[in-house]
């Protein structure tokens with residue numbers, strides 16, 4: 001009996017999580033089709049940028065992922081059908097119509113709010129109960145000397161080597177070991193095998209997660225470190241499941257209720273996403289390809305992940321403003337901004353990758369945005385190209401660790417070097433974005449920095465760097481109603497306390513892609529602040545790489561000349577070669593003293 005109970009409890013970590021996600025996974029979601037439409041996403045620039053999903057039109061849809069059972073996921077922002085446990089179930093199964101749209105929307109909002117509270121309370125109660133149960137059981141086990149505990153043995157380094165040499169463990173061994181390691185790590189002192197360190201358990205569970213979910217060990221560890229042990233497993237599980245299919249109503253062409261009615265008439269089962277957006281719709285099921293309906297072709301909506309509404313909501317561009325979208329293809333956020341600005345003012349939609357400007361331009365046309373100018377510069381050339389913006393959106397190129405469910409290649413193709421280079425590029429871009437904003441703006445003076453990545457290097461570290469380098473900027477509230485606070489300290493690094501104002505979004509928490517949003521207010525630069533930041537930049541060079549130096553004459557970003565010379569030379573050689581010129585021979589590396 002006790003053994004059975006214990007097994008049930010031990011299984012709870014993985015089986016519970018799996019069951020919460022499994023139905024969507026098995027039935028396959030409409031979204032997976034979205035992901036396969038690569039040509040429109042365009043080739044990545046130097047990296048796979050974990051590109052956004054904002055625009056992928058040809059989506060064959062016959063998916064039946066309606067009303068999935070995700071019953072126990074906490075604090076969902078995008079509700080799933082299984083959340084509808086109220087007595088209104090029958091009514092909710094009715095299609096959305098013009099007549100019931102507003103009422104349903106209000107009801108959904110009220111329900112989401114109530115559920116959120118319930119979810120939190122339930123979760124806390126469950127966690128407390130689980131802990132209590134485990135404690136009781138552990139105590140009993142410890143008294144009686146339980147067999148199963150004795151049976152689990154953390155392999156030694158030599159045993160792990162041997163296991164590897166024999167082709168690795170089978171999936172059941174890995175599963176069980178993960179469960180056991182999670183159990184031990186959540187109460188290490190009490191449960192660890194004598195003489196074994198925490199690091200050994202962590203190393204084992206990281207290796208097992210990597211092999212079970214198919215990641216490289218470097219990335220597994222990087223992501224694992226972001227969470228508590230049990231939450232880490234939830235995160236990895238969530239990456240195995242597609243996120244809900246969502247669309248954004250283009251208010252330049254239609255209203256949400258009219259769009260919903262038109263799609264309902266075509267056999268699409270949908271609902272408003274939630275109270276935090278008045279333009280989003282979640283598609284549960286469709287008899288027609290959502291990316292090829294007449295409404296889609298007429299630009300009434302954009303296929304867009306819910307998370308990518310967030311930076312635009314945070315930036316909140318106003319009519320008649322001058323706005324820069326520094327890294328904009330395929331234009332999900334540009335076209336959203338155009339709609340909020342009611343086609344007034346001007347948006348410069350910049351994109352380094354020329355091939356990607358095609359889909360950007362196509363979307364701008366399809367959605368009827370008349371205030372957008374598409375351009376193609378390296379973002380680091382701003383503000384030399386042009387400045388004086390009221391608001392800037394920097395939806396930065398990133399590793400895509402927030403969108404692994406859409407692009408599983410991220411699991412294996414990201415190395416330590418990629419993160420170093422990316423965060424370096426992001427730091428350069430953010431300074432250029434800040435410098436492109438006019439502090440004199442009467443209506444704005446804001447920058448939103450966002451990524452679809454969850455790593456600290458690409459998010460809080462970049463934001464903190466910008467705060468250090470530009471004393472004339474400060475973080476402000478994003479205005480977003482949900483999302484976890486950014487880290488103010490992480491693995492021995494302390495960030496500016498205001499980094500707390502940034503927001504993190506996770507697949508396992510919010511049922512949306514992993515995302516990060518920070519909002520800055522740019523103020524006038526005092527002379528002393530300029531001098532201080534210049535000195536600071538000279539003192540503290542940032543690493544560079546030739547792949548990122550597209551143009552030696554980049555904006556106001558500091559380099560250490562000696563360190564950067566070989567990179568700059570290499571970039572120059574590349575440019576000359578591209579123009580058909582013969583590059584000069586490479587100069588000898590400068591000897592550095594030990």
Ligand SMILES: C[S@@+](CC[C@H](N)C(=O)[O-])C[C@H]1O[C@@H](n2cnc3c(N)ncnc32)[C@H](O)[C@@H]1O
Nearest residue numbers: 052327328329330331332333352378379395397
């Ligand atoms: C995350 S995606 C942008 C998605 C876009 N904001 C949207 O909502 O549709 C990042 C984009 O930055 C572009 N990019 C990469 N390096 C850049 C640079 N140095 N300057 C400008 N754009 C760059 C990539 O080609 C990619 O299209």
